[in-house]
Amino acid sequence: MNAMDLGALETGRLSLVPLAVEHADEMAEVLSDPALHVFIGGAPHSPQALRARYERLVAGSPDPSQRWWNWVIRLREEKCLTGTVQATITAAEHGYAAEVAWVVGTPWQKRGIATEAARGLVVWLQEQGVQAIRAHIHPDHRASAAVAAAVGLAPTGHWHEGEVRWELSCPRSPADAASTGRGPAR
Numbered sequence: 001m002n003a004m005d006l007g008a009l010e011t012g013r014l015s016l017v018p019l020a021v022e023h024a025d026e027m028a029e030v031l032s033d034p035a036l037h038v039f040i041g042g043a044p045h046s047p048q049a050l051r052a053r054y055e056r057l058v059a060g061s062p063d064p065s066q067r068w069w070n071w072v073i074r075l076r077e078e079k080c081l082t083g084t085v086q087a088t089i090t091a092a093e094h095g096y097a098a099e100v101a102w103v104v105g106t107p108w109q110k111r112g113i114a115t116e117a118a119r120g121l122v123v124w125l126q127e128q129g130v131q132a133i134r135a136h137i138h139p140d141h142r143a144s145a146a147v148a149a150a151v152g153l154a155p156t157g158h159w160h161e162g163e164v165r166w167e168l169s170c171p172r173s174p175a176d177a178a179s180t181g182r183g184p185a186r
Contacts, residue, residue: 095131
């Protein structure tokens, strides 16, 4: 897995476009509602602050054991950005694990965009051979929990910084098991 694998992902209504610094101005407006930050903390970024953040994200993780993959969500019919999806990829015991997150701007919520984008991301990660997909969700964030459930993640008993870990274990294919000599994951 390397950053060269990162490209645009297409779903029914959406294009998940690799994050670029040039997206900062439009995304600052998309993410400008303070209500978006109730469960994730912080406050809306100015275009300049978001540009600096995107420069760091595009540069990649300073930790060589991690990959940061970030996309903006483009609603093709409306020709506008509506949010982001992201995955932090790390080596795990039996392959790779991904920590995923999503956010959709307030004007585009309750239209299934977050679910469609997250589902596209999860399917793509599985195609890349990711063995475990996780998200951390505030226990009161019902909308995000609904997205996680819709894409196959389930809550676990693990907590991290006040959030519940949701997880989807991706079964290894028989070919993967044969190449490791360990048999199928159970």
